[in-house]
Amino acid sequence: MGTIQKSYILILFLLLTAAGCSQKTGDGSTCAACHQGLELVSETHLECVSCHGGDPDEPEEKASHKDMYGPKNPADPKYWDKTCGKCHPYQLDRVRSNLMFTATGMIKNTQATWEGEDGKLYASRPSKLNDAAGNSLELNDVALLDNLAGEVFRKGCSGCHVAFQNRWVWRGSHASGCAACHxxxxxxxTYQGEDQTVKGKWPHSASHKMERLPPNQVCVRCHNRSGRIALSYEGRNDGNNSLVPTRNGGPGPDIIGGPRNVTRIPPDIHHEMGMECIDCHTSRDLMGDGYAYENMYLQTEITCEDCHGSPAERPRVEQISRENDEVLRESAHYKKQMQQGDSMVLTSKGRKYSNVFLEDEKIWVQSKRTGKLHESKVITETPEHSIIGHERMECYSCHSRTVTQCYGCHTEYDQRELAMDYIKGVKTTGKFTETEDYRMIYPFPLALNQRGKVSPVTPGCQTFVSVINPQGEKVLDEYVTLFKGKQQLRFAPFFGHNTGAKVIGCRECHANPAFLGFGQHVVEGDNIEATLICEKSAEKPLDGFITMNSGDVKGFSAITRENSRPFETAEIKKIMAVNLCLVCHDDPKDPIYQKELDYNVLDNCIKRSVSTVQ
Incomplete structure (x- = not known):
């Protein structure tokens, strides 16, 4: 190839990329002729029609836009096979099974707590997938779930998930499909770029440039409701509804979607260090790994122990040995690209992180967007993390600064009114409205989670349902829905994403019954009486799930998720008995806590009269 020919090809390439879209030279009938200033998606996405479809040879707008995919969002799932999936089949197969797309876990748990279980699994879009064991899994269309559980998901929960666009909520809207994050x-x-044909128009992404590594703002779009983990992580507390005055008679310092206002609380320690959501969460957490899961905790592959180690074992590492290792592909756009021979830290599922590695005998976490390196402190064999009796503790049971708790969800379903069904895309009969009793963030109750470990739990969900039929009759009035065959309130294991370096004090956790599930209370001898009473029972606290009468502990609310449960009587007594030790031994590094506690000796201490205690 001659020098002149090479130069011509180079000039043509520069013209194509400078235009932002494909530029067909000669007749002027190009996408870029109208969309001047439109940002280039990326250096590998050069042709408009390969993503958007349409006809670039047509000079007339309507004719050129005919048969476009979208046209605003070619990344919508209904176009995947012709657009994103055409070049990215590996990623597409993963996203199709991803809980953020299927919402199977949310629908399943909504069914369980709204009396909608029927033995089937549902998804935002019907599909046939495989579970992690390789078994075929059929996910039914949630549009066919014809009961309150289906209604509340379609008209509420589904607005946050990437199978469908959410364009109605200020600060909470997002596109559908791949574009929701990228x-x-x-x-x-509204579009805020340089293309004047769509400048300021709605609904559009803010820019036509793709975000390979989405910032936290993407996560906040959805994770500012329910558990509100994106807010807690950044140190924001959605502690009141609407515009309730919080400062000098005005709203809180930050207005978020709804509109709601948030106040400031201490942020997560990882956020303080400059880490973003994607620095901990892997692409498999967020985009799926190709398998369909029935609950979020099954898809999530990261744990605190991965980077910090456990009391008995340091973080596990494995070298990059193959030239096509996924770590090499994923880290290609990081400031520090990983290389063959690097020792990468493994997730709880035994897969390599793409940004967490061992170097100079230290564990390092690289922030994916900024390249900043953070040393991860390893806690293995440290005395405060090796206390006998704490083997079942999740790290975040002690290290959570706060846990969002929303008590008393009073939901009214009025069949006289219409509301948008986000799955069906039309307004249908039946509108939900919600009120609540109160929220709090501290203290927070603990129970055993699905891993058999002690973790925080939060209301999940405390639903009191009222239903008004088309004739205006209230056929259900503050009805507590069934769970496992009986009317009961529910709590669910939860990681609040508000981690602190400083832990909850030993005395506080062992001596405050609120941490054990009793709620706000008064201790009277060997009774613990609730003070915030559920309006449906004079004996049951709204903010707890166990009571103690004459020394016997009784549970009355369910802890949802498999194998989860409240503490039993013997466990409660052991936890409280440790207070005898804490009077003198209040340092968790005290060698006494490296020994097995003899509860018989503690019993003898309790039984001795005050005059004999030395």
Missing amino acids: FPYNENG
Whole structure:
């Protein structure tokens, strides 16, 4: 190839990339002729029609836009096979099974707590997938779930999930499909780039440039409701509804979607260090790994122990030995690209992190977007993390600064009114409205989670349902829905994403019954009486799930998720008995806590009269 020919090809390439879209030279009938200033998606996405479809040879707008995919969002799932999936089949197969797309876990748990269980699994879009064991799994269309559980998901929960666009909530809107994360919306869902043909129009992503590594704002779009983990992580507390005055008669310092306002609390220690959501969460956490899961905790592959180690074992590592290792592909756009021979830390599922590695005998976490390196402190064999009796503790039971708790969800379903069904895409009969009793973030109750470990739990969900039929009759009035065959309130294991370096004090956790599930209370001898009473029972606290009468502990609310449960009587007594030790031994590094406690000796201490205690 001659020098002149090479130069011509180079000039043509520069013209194509400078235009932002494909530029067909000669007749002027190009996408870029109208969309001047439109940002280039990336250096590997050069042709408009390969993503958007349409006809670039047509000079007339309507004719050129005919048969486009979208046209605003070619990443919508209904176009995947012709657009994103055409070049990215590996990623597409993963996303199709991803809980953020299927919402199977949310629908399943909504069914369980809204009396909708029927032995089937549902998804935002019907599909046939495989579970992690390789078994075929059929996910039914949630549009066919014809009961309150289906209604509340379609008209509420589904608005946050990436199978469908959410374009109605200020600061909470997002596109559907791949664009939900990779083409973020601004606060109003309007385009803010340099293409004057769509400048300020809605609904559009803020820019036409793709975000390979989505920032935290993408996560906040959805994770500012329910558990509110994106808010807690950044040190924001959605502690009141709407615009309730919080400061000098005005709203809180930050207005978020709804509109709601948030106040400031201490942020997560990882956020303080400059880490973003994607620095901990792997692409398999967020985009799926190709398998269909029935609950979020099954898909999530990261744990605190991965980077910090456990009391008995340091973080596990494995070298990059193959030239096509996925770590090499994923880290290609990081400031520090991983290389063959690097020792990568493994997740709880035994897969390599792409940004966490061992170097100079230290564990390092690289922030994916900034390249900043953070040393991860390893806690293995440290005395405060090796206390006998704490083997079942999740790290975040002690290290959570706060846990979001929303008590008393009073939901009214009025069949006289219409509301948008986000799955069906039309307004249908039946509108939900919600009120609540109160929220709090501290203290928070503990129970055993699905791993058999002690973890925080939060209301999940305390639903009191009222139903008004088309004739205006209230056919259900503050009805407590069934769970496992009986009317009971529910709590669920939960990681609040508000981690602190400083832990909850030993005395506080062992001496405050609120941490054990009793709620706000008064201790009277060997009775613990609730003070915040559920309106449906004079004996049951709204903010707890166990009571103690004459020394016997009784559970009355369910801890949802498999194998989860409250503490039993013997466990409660052992936890409280440790207070005898804490009077003198209040340092968790005290060698006494490296020994097995003899509860018989503690019993003898309790039984001795005050005059004999030395």
